[in-house]
Amino acid sequence: MLGFIIQRFLQAIGVMAVMSLIVFCGVYAIGNPIDIVIPPEATQDLRDEVIRRLGLDRPLYEQYFIFLVNLLKGDLGRSFVYNIPVLELIGGRLPATLELVLISVVSASVIGVSLGIYAGYRPESWTAKTIMAASVLGFSVPSFWVGLILILTFAVNLGWLPAGGRGATIDIWGVAWSFPTLDGLSHIILPAINLALFKLAMMIRLARAGTREIMLTDTIKFARAAGLSEITILRQHLLKLISIPIITVFGLELGSTLAFAVVTETIFSWPGVGKLIIDSIAVLDRPVMVAYLILVAFLFVTINFVIDLIFALIDPRVRRGAAS
Amino acid sequence: MTETVLSVKNLTTHFFTRSGVVKAVDNVSFDLAKGEIMGLVGESGSGKTVTGFSLLGLVDEPGRIVSGSITLKDKALTSLSNAELRRWRGREISMIFQDPIATLNPVLTIGRQMRLAIAAHERTSARAAEDRATDLLSKVGIPSARARLDAYPHEFSGGMRQRVAIAIALLHRPSVIIADEPTTALDVSIQAQILQQMRVLAAETGTAMIWISHDLAVVSSLASKLAVMYAGRIVEQGPTATLLRNPRHPYTAGLMNSLPAMTKPGTPLKQIPGTTPSLLSLPPGCPFAPRCQRATAQCQHDPELTIHGDRGWRCFDPVGHMDEVSS
Ligand SMILES: Nc1ncnc2c1ncn2[C@@H]1O[C@H](COP(=O)(O)OP(=O)(O)OP(=O)(O)O)[C@@H](O)[C@H]1O
Ligand SMILES: [Mg+2]
Numbered sequence: 001m002l003g004f005i006i007q008r009f010l011q012a013i014g015v016m017a018v019m020s021l022i023v024f025c026g027v028y029a030i031g032n033p034i035d036i037v038i039p040p041e042a043t044q045d046l047r048d049e050v051i052r053r054l055g056l057d058r059p060l061y062e063q064y065f066i067f068l069v070n071l072l073k074g075d076l077g078r079s080f081v082y083n084i085p086v087l088e089l090i091g092g093r094l095p096a097t098l099e100l101v102l103i104s105v106v107s108a109s110v111i112g113v114s115l116g117i118y119a120g121y122r123p124e125s126w127t128a129k130t131i132m133a134a135s136v137l138g139f140s141v142p143s144f145w146v147g148l149i150l151i152l153t154f155a156v157n158l159g160w161l162p163a164g165g166r167g168a169t170i171d172i173w174g175v176a177w178s179f180p181t182l183d184g185l186s187h188i189i190l191p192a193i194n195l196a197l198f199k200l201a202m203m204i205r206l207a208r209a210g211t212r213e214i215m216l217t218d219t220i221k222f223a224r225a226a227g228l229s230e231i232t233i234l235r236q237h238l239l240k241l242i243s244i245p246i247i248t249v250f251g252l253e254l255g256s257t258l259a260f261a262v263v264t265e266t267i268f269s270w271p272g273v274g275k276l277i278i279d280s281i282a283v284l285d286r287p288v289m290v291a292y293l294i295l296v297a298f299l300f301v302t303i304n305f306v307i308d309l310i311f312a313l314i315d316p317r318v319r320r321g322a323a324s
Numbered sequence: 325m326t327e328t329v330l331s332v333k334n335l336t337t338h339f340f341t342r343s344g345v346v347k348a349v350d351n352v353s354f355d356l357a358k359g360e361i362m363g364l365v366g367e368s369g370s371g372k373t374v375t376g377f378s379l380l381g382l383v384d385e386p387g388r389i390v391s392g393s394i395t396l397k398d399k400a401l402t403s404l405s406n407a408e409l410r411r412w413r414g415r416e417i418s419m420i421f422q423d424p425i426a427t428l429n430p431v432l433t434i435g436r437q438m439r440l441a442i443a444a445h446e447r448t449s450a451r452a453a454e455d456r457a458t459d460l461l462s463k464v465g466i467p468s469a470r471a472r473l474d475a476y477p478h479e480f481s482g483g484m485r486q487r488v489a490i491a492i493a494l495l496h497r498p499s500v501i502i503a504d505e506p507t508t509a510l511d512v513s514i515q516a517q518i519l520q521q522m523r524v525l526a527a528e529t530g531t532a533m534i535w536i537s538h539d540l541a542v543v544s545s546l547a548s549k550l551a552v553m554y555a556g557r558i559v560e561q562g563p564t565a566t567l568l569r570n571p572r573h574p575y576t577a578g579l580m581n582s583l584p585a586m587t588k589p590g591t592p593l594k595q596i597p598g599t600t601p602s603l604l605s606l607p608p609g610c611p612f613a614p615r616c617q618r619a620t621a622q623c624q625h626d627p628e629l630t631i632h633g634d635r636g637w638r639c640f641d642p643v644g645h646m647d648e649v650s651s
Contacts (some may be wrong), residue, residue: 216384217426218421219426219427219428219429219430221382221421221427222421222427223429223440223441224382224410224413225380225413225414225418225419226413226418226440226444226492227410227411227412227414227418227441227445228441236432237432240431240432241430314431315431316431316479317430317478
């Protein structure tokens with residue numbers, strides 16, 4: 001197991017190194033931040049001065065090297081626009097995204113997997129058919145449209161829930177969170193539903209497909225022949241057997257939603273990182289873009305690492321495959 | 325006579341598929357005495373497995389038992405609800421499957437799977453359950469059984485996995501075990517070992533067995549009586565020795581002729597001409613008639629079961645002679 005962890009850890013570092021290079025070169029290739037940071041009427045002297053101060057006069061490999069050294073020191077640079085450390089900037093926005101995304105992805109998964117197992121267990125039932133029909137809707141309706149409809153219905157017409165913003169927040173470890181307050185929670189509900197619908201549909205489909213397949217196997221028949229009750233079979237045999245694809249998708253969804261909740265954050269004016277990165281791209285705030293993409297890469301590498309560990313815990317065959 | 329533990333009368337199981345009704349088990353009747361081993365022989369698709377699952381009340385959708393009765397230790401299983409039936413499965417009647425790779429759950433330890441099987445019928449301490457599991461594993465020939473409880477199925481060979489499955493089936497000392505070709509997937513030497521062990525275990529615990537196989541040679545060495553199945557029906561049954569000496573149904577005779585041991589070395593095996601009929605929309609009459617050299621016009625009708633002593637067959641014009649039957 002330890003060898004497995006070390007091996008995966010080294011892999012993760014390798015991926016991060018490659019990602020940092022790609023991100024750095026990729027962002028370098030688009031646009032010239034000087035035109036945006038410096039007013040057009042500035043003198044040539046001022047221009048040169050700023051270019052030198054930002055380190056933009058050095059060759060690319062040198063810039064990358066400096067970036068890498070600073071990265072290892074945990075310094076991702078300062079925003080051209082806000083002139084504060086990028087980490088501070090992103091860190092200030094991250095909790096808002098984090099709580100929104102965690103709430104929506106976790107509830108979508110718990111509800112989706114339960115409904116999916118039911119639909120796979122009793123595929124011919126009325127309920128199952130209704131669930132599946134609804135899941136098609138969840139797939140096919142565009143997210144921004146659902147967001148607008150949600151606001152129109154629950155905020156504008158019914159007036160039950162607020163249309164945007166984070167509501168009241170509470171500081172925990174010096175970070176502002178909405179979910180512990182009732183007002184904050186009421187602000188989370190609509191954007192969380194908006195984010196969750198697609199994932200809910202996907203989890204339903206995934207769990208249903210897995211359940212249908214597994215329920216027909218000899219493993220389940222043998223458990224039934226041994227007299228196990230249906231609920232024991234579902235809990236002890238089925239759940240673990242269908243969990244591997246579900247955990248994979250859960251991890252990837254968690255990562256991509258954290259990184260790219262832009263649409264929902266924009267519709268519900270949710271002050272998260274998605275909105276920050278869109279604004280930064282608009283003004284070519286290069287350090288913010290680079291740092292953000294590096295963090296996203298780091299996020300995915302971490303999630304994949306954790307998923308691999310969970311696999312190894314669940315499935316002994318993975319463990320053995322990794323050891324050899 | 326010893327007591328009868330299992331009595332099956334006119335068991336009929338159909339699958340109601342989109343393309344029609346599949347008559348997988350048709351009017352099957354037999355009795356099984358305590359500790360007795362019955363061989364259920366027949367070609368692929370003749371309905372052996374479905375018969376086994378019918379006895380457990382585990383027929384897959386879209387199938388169900390259409391008629392007939394199953395009586396296990398004076399309890400009519402066919403009249404029980406699903407929940408009641410579950411209490412009998414694994415405790416009084418259990419089953420072992422053909423493919424040991426597929427039966428065990430790959431992500432649960434052997435010990436966990438055995439504990440679940442014990443807990444399905446009894447409340448015991450963890451300690452007692454572990455002792456019981458260990459005891460059965462060593463009985464079926466798994467070395468250092470206690471340590472192996474923490475192992476996963478993939479850490480066992482195919483033969484060892486089948487032994488684990490057998491141990492699970494034996495956990496509650498059931499009255500009847502249905503063994504559905506449990507050694508077909510294994511190599512011959514292991515097959516012989518397991519057969520021998522099963523025979524000993526069955527004798528020791530007084531468990532009756534239905535040994536399903538398409539291989540007449542394998543079952544006849546094990547079973548004291550045989551039932552030959554063709555197209556969902558039992559076409560002939562009786563004690564192994566007399567049935568093999570003097571088969572009455574042409575299909576049984578054909579099966580025996582096709583055994584390698586019955587053929588002169590160097591000559592090709594004598595196959596029964598033709599193929600098994602589809603159980604979907606069987607024509608009326610004897611299902612074997614199209615392949616039978618003795619078939620006549622009356623074979624358009626269904627032959628009734630002829631019973632003669634402990635023998636029985638379904639044929640208008642049986643091979644062999646009546647007076648040789650019971651000798
Ligand atoms: N779920 C099902 N749906 C429809 N038909 C089925 C189903 N299960 C079995 N059958 C049909 O029932 C018949 C008997 O099948 P069964 O599995 O009992 O044969 P078998 O004698 O065990 O053969 P084998 O030696 O290959 O295991 C076959 O014709 C099969 O097509
Ligand atoms: Mg079979």
